[in-house]
Amino acid sequence: MKRIMPIVFCVALGATLGVVSSIAAPTITEPTRVQGMPGYNQPNQYLTRRAVKVADNMEPVIDNTEQNREARQKLEALQQKTGKRPNVVIFLLDDVGYSDFGFNGGGGAVGNDTPDVDRIAGQSLILSSAYSQPSCSPTRATIMTGQNMAHHGIQVPPMYGQPGGLEGLTTLAQLMSRQGYTTQAVGKWHMGDNVGSQPQNVGFDDFRGFLSVSDMYTEWRDPEYNPEIALSPDRYNAIRNLPFNKSDVHAVKGGKIENLYEINTETIKDLDQKWLAYTVDFLNHQKQAEKPFFLYYAPRACHFDNYPNDYYRGRSASRTTYGDCMVEVNDLFKKMIDTLEANNELDNTVIFFASDNGPEQEVPPHGQTMFRGGKGSTWEGGVRSPFFVYWKGMIPARKSDGLFDFADLFNTSLSLAGQPGAALAKQVPATTYIDGIDQTSFLLADKGVSNRRSIFYFWNDEIAAVRVDEFKFVIKVQLADSVTQAGYNGGFSGTIAQPWTALMFNLYTNPKEDETVSIRHIPAAIPIAGELQRYREVLKKYPPRTQISLKQ
Template sequence: MDLSFPRKLLALAVITALPALANAADTPAVATAKPGYSGYDHPNQYLVKPTTSIADNMMPVIMHPEQNKETQQKLAEIEKKTGKKPNVIIFILDDVGWMDVGFNGGGVAVGNPTPDIDAVASQGLILTSAYSQPSSSPTRATILTGQYSVHHGILMPPMYGMPGGLEGLTTLPQLLHDQGYVTQAIGKWHMGENEGSQPQNVGFDDFRGFNSVSDMYTEWRDVHVNPEVALSPARSEYIKNLPFSKDDVHAVRGGKQEAIADITPKYMEDLDQRWMQYGVDFLNKMTKNDKPFFLYYGTRGCHFDNYPNAKYAGSSPARTSYSDCMVEMNDIFGNLYKTLEKNGQLDNTLIVFTSDNGPEAEVPPHGRTPFRGAKGSTWEGGVRVPTFVYWKGMIQPRKSDGIVDLADLFPTALALAGKPGAEVSKLVPNTTFIDGIDQSSFFIGTNGQSNRKAEHYFLNGQLSAVRIDEFKYHMLIQQPYAFTQSGYQGGFTGAVMPTAGTMIFNLYTDPQESESVGVRHIPMGVPLQTEVHDYMKILQKYPPKVQIKL
């Protein structure tokens, strides 16, 4: 990518941006006025605020010393009270859009009530600007490595036994295991099927789930969904013989995976219920264990093709297979939460609720987003995901537009385990760059603010856009009408094209990213271009990695 600035921006960078950066002060927790100036400065707005480097191989951060101090005090107090580090649960849905849940304006309004999810969200921190990678496997690997896809190298979902995955990477479950945690994975994996990339070999003590993705188990068997394959014996046999696992499996640390059952469309109907019971049993078992636990729970729902459990068929007002699945996902989350509540585990458990990407809009019925684009794209609809964090008595109920990337969960979980901030850099090889930022003080601090200045977006290994505050700058976009006259709804069928260099959207006034304000706000482009330039320098020192790419 060209690192040079457009001429007008380069001049303004010297005249405008540098003095602003030099004079930037801590942003207050509430909107404040400044004598002699019009308007207000707002929390979580860092366009002209400098970051601080905490380690050579970690993303620079926005420093909040007071909220950091308060958070460390709270963590010390809860550990003294409970006698152990906090539990961490990451509950990740599949292909669920930003507006599928009630806490973001969906739920009842779109025909799939999510009352249990919404009730817990209302008592936690709802993150309106939480970001995934554009598709499933890159996001999941980002959570477990703290790296953007450009650094962990899983750029696209591996299909039908493709090689590559987490093998050889430093993972969150392994580091938490080293800190004394019991580590459990349940549900969808999709981060490599080769033995070295399987959950039991990258840090998890126990795994129950499947290795790949929902449709790979059914699309060659279902005569209603894919008759051109399922009704052709030769084609069905071809897919059946591809080298991918076709089973619901179980494995323990360092062992071999054992098949529980062949995943047929009929078996798929009960799969999420089976996994939920395994999760409930795990939580109950942990009441008798004096160690903290890390539970990574990836649902099958609501990735196409959805086969709702018989109990849930027609249970949503929308009466679509997708919305019925959302009702089931609500109940699954609710049952896990109620188990924690019954066991008295809520006081010492951080719960993260999120989705792996935006809706898969190319396969209806599908999820909803108020933003442009969908899964597979770096338009907001593809990567802004429904997210909240909850910890009873520790996280102040509120909403925040502070930017969070799901890569941040890696250093945040390690901070809760006693390795905050720069200490993470000592746990990984010095050739490994951690793109995630410790957000423990944002989550736990009173009126906490995000420690992340910018969001970086990637299309198949290329830095395509950057967001700071409400401004998003695109360098590469997906052109929806490149190949088909009617365009496309999702993110896997368009062409990737460079922009002219001033394509900037105001996401507050234009969440559909339909009208560029780049020419109108050239000075705002300076810090955005600077952020691009700075990250490209990171990539020069810590080069991109390619494992899985179409």
């Protein structure tokens, strides 16, 4: 018992000091001295600052009053000029790593040049601490619900007809539609194949794409990757007869799925070009429309297995199928931007650019990250996404390490649509807890800082870690090499472990998370433990739910 006393004491004391030691403070937008004291206070650091409750069923926020006022003034001026709310675009990639783009040190340096993405990123707010969930379906559901995976319950991707999806949840598309937006989804869905979870039944006016995930359409067909299935007629037919949709599809709100053609190892090569054409056609139809639009654009790239079309095959310097598809991603994004500009819609469109999780590490070739771990894990490499926000003339070009959770896309999009802050609480059932935070002022203020105090990392419905400032307090980890030392091990390999006390990493001095500092930094651990205890109380009042999970 004596050995565990330090952390038990830390958690108990933190539960108290997490409230009473939090100090109201002015917003800091640059390093600031305090007279008579050494060092500097830094922007986006809230270890000792109080977060303010905005509604019982919403995460508390850092009160940055002055930047909130600045952001609202910008939005009001733009609406007077355009006569409508801004368009919102979420451009969401699949399994692309933090370090794959030039704006984060990759691009040509890793054999897949991304000049146009990097050019627009250079005119944007680049966020270096934007957090997804550990894998694709949980992340996509977080964007659509404003909830983490414990609350929305889609804790692993539903595969090959498995149950579990958005049915019964309040979605971003529904609420944007309620605010008078035209809602369009294009590309990968993967938030439930069942009828009630399909995009046309959860708020989208129109959908073109596929319902599941890239490898489900090809892996069992391809003798190079799965000869045990592809070259066994009985096994092949068993997979083919499973109840999952195998086509590129189209649907309109309230209607039925229309199968356009079956996706196989040949037709998959042209999916992203066909979806791009559909997106461009949508944008052209929205030119000078009275209603603003919400576009959720989710290319197939770059989830394994990658099958580049003839134009892009070998086009990357790396000459890998992954690199070739990254080069195509650059062109997809450029075409979307060019279309918006040609239609004079760029000034009134905010664009969120992101990947749904870190790189897949079990199946090469794959993406790059400077952090430890990859897809499927709560190590930084699994959940730290390449991310920027572009809004011509509205968001100044800069970089920030302020915390941003993908759940914040929900609140921020609806804030731009006319439901800021606490107003959003009334748009969802009282039993629904919104884990997102309205980050509008962080994005729009010239020197905006984050309105979020902490990030929570989840493994299924359990807290794995919490980050406040540069410190990450870890209570559950994934050990990819614990069982198999050979081959490619990643976030879906190995075992789950629980430290006998707790670990803490300084992500500035140790981004690889291989040197714990918890004992030396107990003064920092105490308020972080208090934040952990605060959210545990949230989970008692708003319990986790499970739509689909692999938890035993």
